[in-house]
Amino acid sequence: xxxxxxxxxxxxLARKVLTKALPQDWDVDITYASNGREALEHYRKGxxxxxxxxxxxxxxxxxxxxxxxxxxxxxxxxxxxSADVQPMAxxxxxxxxxxxxxAKPVTTEAVLPILKEYGLxx
Numbered sequence: 001x002x003x004x005x006x007x008x009x010x011x012x013l014a015r016k017v018l019t020k021a022l023p024q025d026w027d028v029d030i031t032y033a034s035n036g037r038e039a040l041e042h043y044r045k046g047x048x049x050x051x052x053x054x055x056x057x058x059x060x061x062x063x064x065x066x067x068x069x070x071x072x073x074x075x076x077x078x079x080x081x082s083a084d085v086q087p088m089a090x091x092x093x094x095x096x097x098x099x100x101x102x103a104k105p106v107t108t109e110a111v112l113p114i115l116k117e118y119g120l121x122x
Contacts, residue, residue: 004029010035012034043074053080063093066078067096
């Protein structure tokens, strides 16, 4: 059975780049979200065992998604993918429960070690 993942980013180009950076042989079912509210809706429908989450999105930011997940005691592997590489941003997303932070532009070389570390890809 495919692993359900959500890629949440308001940029279509960023969603495409991230999709191409995923291992080609990784058995996943990808759902896309263009804002944080959509990402949470997909999670609640069981489509996000793993969530790749941008921080800067309209309607609901990645930070707000992480806060909602934490507040509602929801459980998913969240990997933040953002151009905001300030140490403060990295620290804040870890505090809010993200398992990793990847700087944009995303590459397979950046994604693969994280997936392997958490047993999401072998």
